Amino acid sequence: xxxxxxxxxxxxxxxxxxxxxxxxxxxxxxxxxxxxxxxxxxxxxxxxxxxxxxxxxxxxxxxxxxxxxxxxxxxxxxxxxxxxxxxxxxxxxxxxxxxxxxxxxxxxxxxxxxxxxxxxxx
Amino acid sequence: xxxxxxxxxxxxxxxxxxxxxxxxxxxxxxxxxxxxxxxxxxxxxxxxxxxxxxxxxxxxxxxxxxxxxxxxxxxxxxxxxxxxxxxxxxxxxxxxxxxxxxxx
Numbered sequence: 001x002x003x004x005x006x007x008x009x010x011x012x013x014x015x016x017x018x019x020x021x022x023x024x025x026x027x028x029x030x031x032x033x034x035x036x037x038x039x040x041x042x043x044x045x046x047x048x049x050x051x052x053x054x055x056x057x058x059x060x061x062x063x064x065x066x067x068x069x070x071x072x073x074x075x076x077x078x079x080x081x082x083x084x085x086x087x088x089x090x091x092x093x094x095x096x097x098x099x100x101x102x103x104x105x106x107x108x109x110x111x112x113x114x115x116x117x118x119x120x121x122x
Numbered sequence: 123x124x125x126x127x128x129x130x131x132x133x134x135x136x137x138x139x140x141x142x143x144x145x146x147x148x149x150x151x152x153x154x155x156x157x158x159x160x161x162x163x164x165x166x167x168x169x170x171x172x173x174x175x176x177x178x179x180x181x182x183x184x185x186x187x188x189x190x191x192x193x194x195x196x197x198x199x200x201x202x203x204x205x206x207x208x209x210x211x212x213x214x215x216x217x218x219x220x221x222x223x224x225x226x
Contacts, residue, residue, distance in 0.1 A: 037215075046207075047164070047207060047209075047217035048217070049214070049215040049216065049217075052215075063214075101169075105151060105170055106170050106173075107152055108166060108169040108170070108209075108211065109154070109156075109166065110166050110169070110175070111166075112164055112165070113163065114162075115163050
């Protein structure tokens with residue numbers, strides 16, 4: 001059974017860079033029908049897609065966050081990561097790493113990590 | 123733009139519940155539904171508008187295409203009290219604002 005597990009700091013200071021890692025177990029991150037994504041959830045803005053990456057390294061970014069975000073993948077370690085710079089209080093949220101299944105007429109976030117709460121505060 | 127309604131509803135065990143999601147432009151069948159309970163990650167219920175995810179009870183069903191979609195719970199069970207989200211994958215990836223299903 002595939003599992004995704006987020007890791008990273010729970011507290012980040014304003015203006016600093018957030019670094020999160022998602023470890024994937026029970027399956028290969030290099031499977032060609034899957035992409036890998038970060039999604040965050042805050043009471044104010046609901047569920048927001050941040051970025052996606054394919055095992056080849058191809059990336060997609062939310063236009064509103066693109067200037068501050070980098071997603072990367074390490075197929076040898078079966079992990080993918082998120083870096084978000086210039087953090088502000090508005091970035092306080094629960095961050096989920098997610099598997100995205102893509103097939104003909106199907107594009108869905110089918111497996112989710114448990115989420116990690118990130119608070120931005122001095 | 124996705125509009126999910128209602129934002130909340132109160133229902134009793136055994137009730138039939140319908141949640142609607144509308145989009146401003148056609149998204150064909152690229153519409154998915156998720157259930158989220160407090161403190162947990164969203165769980166996939168329905169994908170491609172009407173296909174049940176493996177392991178999801180048959181009381182959950184989805185329908186619609188184009189710009190109007192519905193999630194129906196045919197007979198609400200105690201474990202179904204949760205928040206439900208629609209999500210489109212045709213033009214980037216966006217979620218509805220959620221529908222909280224509460225006990226009446």
